[in-house]
Amino acid sequence: MKNVCVYCGSNVGVRSEYAEAARQLARHLAGAGVGIVYGGASKGIMGILADAMLEARGEVVGVIPEALKAREIAHPGLTELHVVHSMHERKALMAEQSDAFVALPGGFGTLEEIVEMLTWAQLQIHEKPCALLNVAGYFDGLLAYLDHAVAEGFLRPQHRKMLLVAADAAELMRRFEEYRAPAVQKWLR
Numbered sequence: 137m138k139n140v141c142v143y144c145g146s147n148v149g150v151r152s153e154y155a156e157a158a159r160q161l162a163r164h165l166a167g168a169g170v171g172i173v174y175g176g177a178s179k180g181i182m183g184i185l186a187d188a189m190l191e192a193r194g195e196v197v198g199v200i201p202e203a204l205k206a207r208e209i210a211h212p213g214l215t216e217l218h219v220v221h222s223m224h225e226r227k228a229l230m231a232e233q234s235d236a237f238v239a240l241p242g243g244f245g246t247l248e249e250i251v252e253m254l255t256w257a258q259l260q261i262h263e264k265p266c267a268l269l270n271v272a273g274y275f276d277g278l279l280a281y282l283d284h285a286v287a288e289g290f291l292r293p294q295h296r297k298m299l300l301v302a303a304d305a306a307e308l309m310r311r312f313e314e315y316r317a318p319a320v321q322k323w324l325r
Contacts, residue, residue, distance in 0.1 A: 137235045137236060137312065138170065138171065138235055139171045139173050139195075139233055139234050139235055140165060140170055140173070140234060140236045140312075141172070141174065141230050141234035142172050142174045143238070143240070143242060143245070143249040144174070144181040144242045144246055145181040145182065145243055145246060146175070146180040146181075146243075146245070147179070147181070147242075147243070148180050148181060149181065149241055151272055154240065154271055154274070155184045158181050158184045158188060158240055159184060160305050161308070162188035162192055162194060163192045164306060164309065165189065165194060165305070165309075166189055166194030167192065168309065171189075171194055171195035171196065172186075172189055172194065172195070173230050173233045173234045174196070174197075174198060174199075174230075175198065175200060176199055176204075176205075176211055176217055176218075177204065177209045177210065178210065178211040186211050190213060190215075196211075196216075197214065197215060197216045197233060198210065198211055198216070198217045199218045199220060199226045199230050200226065201221065202219055205219050227249060231262070234264065236264050236265045236266070236312045237249075237250060237253045237265070237267070238267045238308060239267070239275075241275075250266060250268070257317065260317075263317035265298075265311070265312045266298060267299070267300035267308055268299065269305070270302065275301070282296050282299065298317070298318060
């Protein structure tokens with residue numbers, strides 16, 4: 137594994153555990169020689185993640201749309217910063233450069249990005265693992281919703297199991313290493 141794509145908030149949230157989880161993930165990945173690909177911002181959990189990764193001498197690739205760069209939120213010290221025209225280009229380039237995907241706490245963007253990668257995996261567009269770093273139970277409501285979708289016949293149990301969940305960075309990396317994409321069609325009968 138060369139790079140992990142990390143989706144996370146451009147705000148810091150209300151719990152200090154969110155920032156600490158980002159720092160721990162960065163240190164763990166850098167120690168394993170794995171780089172990160174992320175949204176390129178200097179703010180919020182995104183900025184904390186990038187700073188911790190750079191501090192640990194890890195590689196950090198940022199991908200940011202021109203409109204956000206123009207608002208001066210692009211991180212100035214990354215290993216690489218790609219400036220793209222649109223959010224669609226951003227997501228495609230991030231996916232192309234990554235071997236796995238993980239979401240830390242965040243808002244709409246974080247949720248949308250990890251769910252899109254799960255959808256691509258479900259449709260067998262890629263076979264890369266997708267995970268949540270469930271800091272302080274942040275994603276418990278989402279996990280309950282997915283279980284409900286299975287119970288109501290909208291999601292196969294095998295596809296529900298595609299979303300890996302870990303409490304810390306070490307567990308996350310173990311789950312990534314053990315992951316095997318399911319060979320099952322999306323559609324239920």
